[in-house]
Amino acid sequence: MSKERQSGQFVVPGQKLGVIEEFIANQGTYVEDGVIYSKNVGHVLMDLVNKKVSVYPAARNYNVPYVGATVVGDVTGVQSSMVNVRITKVGSRFISGHFSGIIHISDVSFNYTDNIFDAYRAGDLVRAKVISDKNQIYHLSTKGENLGVLLAYCSHCGAILALRQNELKCEECGHVERRKIAQDYGKGTI
Ligand SMILES: [Zn+2]
Numbered sequence: 001m002s003k004e005r006q007s008g009q010f011v012v013p014g015q016k017l018g019v020i021e022e023f024i025a026n027q028g029t030y031v032e033d034g035v036i037y038s039k040n041v042g043h044v045l046m047d048l049v050n051k052k053v054s055v056y057p058a059a060r061n062y063n064v065p066y067v068g069a070t071v072v073g074d075v076t077g078v079q080s081s082m083v084n085v086r087i088t089k090v091g092s093r094f095i096s097g098h099f100s101g102i103i104h105i106s107d108v109s110f111n112y113t114d115n116i117f118d119a120y121r122a123g124d125l126v127r128a129k130v131i132s133d134k135n136q137i138y139h140l141s142t143k144g145e146n147l148g149v150l151l152a153y154c155s156h157c158g159a160i161l162a163l164r165q166n167e168l169k170c171e172e173c174g175h176v177e178r179r180k181i182a183q184d185y186g187k188g189t190i
Contacts, residue, residue: 005053007046011038012064014136017053028055041066063095065130065138072150072190073101075124081105083120085128085140089190101138103128109180110143119180125151125190127182148182150190162186 005017017029017036025031026047028040038044041064042057065071065087072089083103088094103126108119119142120126126149128140142148152161154170154177161168161177163186168177179185 005044005046007044009044010042010058011044011055012041012136013038013066013133017044017055023051023053026052026054028057029053063090063093065090065099065101065133067130067133069130070127070147071101071130071138071140072125072127075120075122075126076100077122078116078120080116083108083116083126085126087138099138101128101130101140103140103142107131107139107141107143109148113180118178120149121152121155121177121179123153124149124179127190142180142182145183148185149179150182150185152177152179152181152185160186 015038017038020031020034023036025036029036030039036053038055040055040057042055045054045056069090071087073085073087075083076086077084082105085101087099087101105113105116113119127147128142129147130138131141132139152168154161154175156175157170157173159170159172162171168179
């Protein structure tokens with residue numbers, strides 16, 4: 001049997017609670033391939049008499065990403081079709097947990113993104129929205145004017161890129177780069 005759950009335990013979305021052979025999936029849960037998972041951030045209630053498992057949502061001041069939240073993070077890697085982000089802030093709160101998310105190339109912008117490296121580079125500071133937490137993976141989107149890169153570094157020399165007209169230019173070495181920027185790029189707001 002899997003790790004045993006107890007009433008009162010704190011769980012996050014996608015966390016395994018049990019299997020349908022043992023329990024009836026009640027409120028705050030969902031079933032996938034016979035396994036019961038939490039749908040909420042909250043506390044587990046195991047009703048051992050009626051064999052029901054529920055999750056009661058915690059108050060909305062928790063420090064974990066959730067669907068609909070605006071998050072800020074660092075780009076830790078860029079692959080051909082997606083970007084990895086380490087999430088450091090959820091809403092107005094900085095978090096210390098180890099949460100990461102991905103931005104798929106189709107969620108970068110409302111415009112078609114031909115080359116993801118013209119949108120993000122490792123080390124960029126980015127603001128995004130959580131659009132899904134399926135399978136405990138935070139899927140992020142930067143579609144919208146207020147979402148995207150907040151601060152980027154020159155891939156040649158590492159200096160901060162300055163926004164000049166519509167391009168990002170390195171004031172140290174003159175290199176020009178492209179990003180999917182947020183409208184408040186470089187203003188120091190995160
Ligand atoms: Zn430079």
